[in-house]
Amino acid sequence: MNTFLSAEQEAVRQTYLTFANEQIAPIARDLESHKSCLKEFLQNLGQKGYLGIAVPREYGGQGLSFVFCALFAEAVGMVEPGLGLSLANHYAVIEVLKRYGTETQQSRYLPLLARGEALGTTAFSEEKAGTDFRAVTSTVTKQADGFVLNGKKTWVINGEFAGLALVLAGAGADENNQLSLLLVDCTDKAQKCSGDAGRLGLKSAYLNTVEFKDQKLSQEANISHAKDASDVIAMYSMDVAKVIMASAAVGLNFAAMNEALEHARTREQFGTPIGQFQGIQWKLADMGTEGEAARLHVMRAAWSLENEPESFSKNAAMCKWFAAKVARQHSGEALQVMGAAGLMEDNKVEKLYRDAKAMEICLGTSEAQKMQLVDLLEI
Ligand SMILES: Cc1cc2nc3c(=O)[nH]c(=O)nc-3n(C[C@H](O)[C@H](O)[C@H](O)COP(=O)(O)OP(=O)(O)OC[C@H]3O[C@@H](n4cnc5c(N)ncnc54)[C@H](O)[C@@H]3O)c2cc1C
CATH class of the missing domain: 1.10.540.10 (Acyl-CoA dehydrogenase/oxidase, N-terminal domain)
Known part of the structure; x- marks a missing residue:
């Protein structure tokens, strides 16, 4: 319920x-x-x-x-x-x-x-600008009829086929902003895109490096806004993305729990299903309890986007950090419940465990969430 x-x-x-x-x-x-x-x-x-x-x-x-x-x-x-x-x-x-x-x-x-x-994507990270995303060095040059964009973006999700990227670059689009935020059509021939970067988890998405070379953009590409600076808007987009990633982490946790529960009911050792052992039961109780706590946190964050905007950023950082931790920790415990079977490549929990670890890094690391909270909570 x-x-x-x-x-x-x-x-x-x-x-x-x-x-x-x-x-x-x-x-x-x-x-x-x-x-x-x-x-x-x-x-x-x-x-x-x-x-x-x-x-x-x-x-x-x-x-x-x-x-x-x-x-x-x-x-x-x-x-x-x-x-x-x-x-x-x-x-x-x-x-x-x-x-x-x-x-x-x-x-x-x-x-x-x-x-x-x-398909929408965000292109903030660069080789030397990860957690410190404001250190981007991509350049924007203003021209009479628009802008010219140059630079190389790393870790762009679905960069090879996304239709519209939100690109964070250096100053240039707007005198009021220190950084520029631009809507870039990704099908432009002025871009060079790497192949998918193979990795531990969350592999169904493509992860590309995208290079913009003298890419011409119209005036309409500028999403910098008088109300908020570009980095604030970029942070808002990351907050939105974090809540969605945290939601997926909640789903991941319960999927791992379901697998572990089924295994605990059917796998017998010492003449009884292993789910009868307290050591296993407590793992499942922890998964359920912390999973529900993460779910409540995520729902609150999602709700606050429209209903309590002043606390959205705080809720987003908290729920991303917490839900990813719960997913990683408990998919690991679910794997433990499965024993050797859980380590096998065709086992769902093996995959969930790999995906959960990646969730603690993508869209801002867990440390980055805490850094954001230190600011927002004025610690
Ligand atoms: C699967 C995946 C998808 C991604 N998708 C996108 C995307 O769509 N768009 C995009 O722009 N980027 C994307 N990224 C990049 C992602 O946002 C960065 O990987 C992330 O912000 C961390 O940057 P980094 O990897 O350069 O690590 P670094 O910033 O180099 O950090 C390395 C380590 O140091 C820690 N650290 C850094 N600074 C501090 C500090 N001040 N205090 C304490 N610890 C610190 C970090 O937490 C981390 O543990 C993606 C990454 C992955 C893996």
Whole structure:
């Protein structure tokens, strides 16, 4: 029972779980190994409306609240957590456009993003600008009719096929801002993109280095805003992405728990199911309790985006750090419950454990969340 959710939200959540189980779970391994085409899969999600859950109806979306995006990400996280990365970046671009975009930017991009005809991504990191993302050295030069962008971005999710990237670069787009935040069409020929970077976890998303060489951008590309500086908007987009990643982490934790529970009920040692041993029972009790705590935290954060904006950033940092920790710790304990079987490459918990570790690093490390909290809580 979700004490937070209305009957309508709970009913929609059930449809998300059914969709994830029926349409994603059977191809999760193929998405992870790229045997199934992620681009086509995401476009299909767009056609079904899942990429435009919180896009206003007038722009072709479902017009639902951000909480539904979190519920969808949790359902997805139960079967293929790597998709959480693609969703996190995509929803982040949408929320930035909703809050900061001009009418022209919104009407041009939101319908494309809602339908999955363009996938959103964020390109902040550079070789020397990771946690210290404000240290970017990509350059923006102002011209009479727009801007020229140069620079190399690392760890760009789905950089090789995303349609629209939110790019953080050095000063140049706006006199009032120290940094520039730009909406960049990723299909431009002026870009050079590396192949997918192989890694430990969250492998279904593509991870590319994207190089911009004298890329011309129109005036409309500038999303820098008089209200907030570019780095504040960039941080807002990361906060949105973090809540989605944390939702996927909650789903991951419960998926690992379900596997461990099933194993504990059926695996016998010393003449009895191992679930009868207190040492195993307590692991499962911890997974359930901390998983629920993470879920409440994430729901609160998602709700606060629209209902308590002043605490959104704090909630986002807290829930990302906590949910990723819970997912990593308890998927590890779930693997322990499985014994040797859990270490095997075809075992779901082996995959969940790898994915969970990556969640503590991507979209800002756990240390970065605590640094943000030190600021926000004025410690
Ligand atoms: C799967 C994946 C997806 C990603 N997707 C994107 C994306 O879509 N867009 C994008 O722009 N970036 C993306 N990133 C990059 C990600 O945001 C960075 O990896 C992350 O911010 C950390 O930067 P870094 O790897 O350079 O580590 P570093 O910043 O070099 O940090 C190394 C270690 O030092 C710690 N550290 C750094 N500074 C401090 C400090 N002041 N106090 C204490 N500890 C500190 C860090 O927590 C970390 O443990 C992605 C990364 C991964 C792995």
